[in-house]
Amino acid sequence: xxxxxxxxxxxxxxxxxxxxxxxxxxxxxxxxxxxxxxxxxxxxxxxxxxxxxxxxxxxxxxxxxxxxxxxxxxxxxxxxxxxxxxxxxxxxxxxxxxxxxxxxxxxxxxxxxxxxxxxxxxxxxxxxxxxxxxxxxxxxxxxxxxxxxxxxxxxxxxxxxxxxxxxxxxxxxxxxxxxxxxxxxxxxxxxxxxxxxxxxxxxxxxxxxxxxxxxxxxxxxxxxxxxxxxxxxxxxxxxxxxxxxxxxxxxxxxxxxxxxxxxxxxxxxxxxxxxxxxxxxxxxxxxxxxxxxxxxxxxxxxxxxxxxxxxxxxxxxxxxxxxxxxxxxxxxxxxx
Numbered sequence: 001x002x003x004x005x006x007x008x009x010x011x012x013x014x015x016x017x018x019x020x021x022x023x024x025x026x027x028x029x030x031x032x033x034x035x036x037x038x039x040x041x042x043x044x045x046x047x048x049x050x051x052x053x054x055x056x057x058x059x060x061x062x063x064x065x066x067x068x069x070x071x072x073x074x075x076x077x078x079x080x081x082x083x084x085x086x087x088x089x090x091x092x093x094x095x096x097x098x099x100x101x102x103x104x105x106x107x108x109x110x111x112x113x114x115x116x117x118x119x120x121x122x123x124x125x126x127x128x129x130x131x132x133x134x135x136x137x138x139x140x141x142x143x144x145x146x147x148x149x150x151x152x153x154x155x156x157x158x159x160x161x162x163x164x165x166x167x168x169x170x171x172x173x174x175x176x177x178x179x180x181x182x183x184x185x186x187x188x189x190x191x192x193x194x195x196x197x198x199x200x201x202x203x204x205x206x207x208x209x210x211x212x213x214x215x216x217x218x219x220x221x222x223x224x225x226x227x228x229x230x231x232x233x234x235x236x237x238x239x240x241x242x243x244x245x246x247x248x249x250x251x252x253x254x255x256x257x258x259x260x261x262x263x264x265x266x267x268x269x270x271x272x273x274x275x276x277x278x279x280x281x282x283x284x285x286x287x288x289x290x291x292x293x294x295x296x297x298x299x300x301x302x303x304x305x306x307x308x309x310x311x312x313x314x315x316x317x318x319x320x321x322x323x324x325x326x327x328x329x330x331x332x333x334x335x336x
Contacts, residue, residue: 003117004324005245006331010310013167016334022165023303023315029160030302031127033153035104038146040129043091045105048078054278055090057083057226066110080110083296085229086280088130089257093289102131107296116320118245118311119301123318130294138256138291140210143234144178146293147208150238150252151176154302161306170306172240177204181211181222181236193222201241201248210236212253213266227266228281230255238297244308251302254295260285311335 049055056079069075084107107128114120158170184196200207213225213232235255242249263284267273275281283289300316313335
């Protein structure tokens with residue numbers, strides 16, 4: 001509650017009924033743009049996986065996963081996914097997808113330890129995508145070109161929403177600025193990573209912060225990343241400046257995935273070598289899975305940004321503290 005932002009004079013441009021119609025239009029349009037730009041086809045995905053598979057995303061390593069047992073399978077344990085970063089890579093192998101092509105899916109998750117505010121809900125909905133690449137594609141140039149393709153899809157969708165609703169007038173820069181996390185630390189050595197992100201996003205409007213997960217010169221990473229999916233030297237976040245809330249809004253975390261050598265190196269650096277014997281990790285280490293690039297793009301955050309909403313609860317149905325609901329309503333923020 002202490003992080004709740006209440007923009008002065010805020011009034012939603014669309015009412016709740018029209019907002020629901022707009023959400024579908026945005027999702028339909030954007031996923032078509034994304035699929036065309038990256039050469040992806042849609043697939044279905046799991047809501048839960050078995051812990052022993054090693055397929056669940058550990059995120060920063062401290063988040064508690066939601067789990068339950070299945071009665072008709074001898075009370076076998078399963079976990080709600082936290083993302084599909086690892087599952088997608090196995091799916092690409094299973095479907096025998098060729099380099100230059102990939103898949104995307106609707107990922108729904110529950111992150112029970114989120115601190116609830118304007119941008120964070122315990123319910124996560126995003127487009128998870130993954131694409132097969134070659135060894136020659138594992139470089140910064142390929143990563144940046146992929147980011148540009150995604151950003152172009154975002155720009156096109158933004159223009160589409162502005163044409164649909166003349167009163168919205170969401171504006172984003174023509175180009176996205178690439179910033180290395182070490183350069184950002186060098187520029188603002190006395191600021192926290194989140195403060196650096198805010199300064200850069202405010203300055204440029206749209207940024208991609210590169211190299212997240214490994215330690216910087218300060219001895220600390222810019223942000224946490226699990227060691228077993230992104231290559232920390234070839235990943236990053238797409239962040240836009242939200243002028244309704246006056247904060248940066250992270251729309252996507254993505255990157256070129258670990259190969260065998262990087263997997264072993266990052267597991268060792270993070271003290272997670274015990275994962276090396278899990279099925280997924282063994283498949284990567286023994287080169288049985290394709291090389292890939294992938295990420296997630298927040299569906300509700302994208303809709304929130306395009307529709308100039310002040311709270312993610314205006315574009316998704318979740319559960320919120322009663323006090324937050326009362327305060328939001330007093331400030332014209334009507335949660336679904």
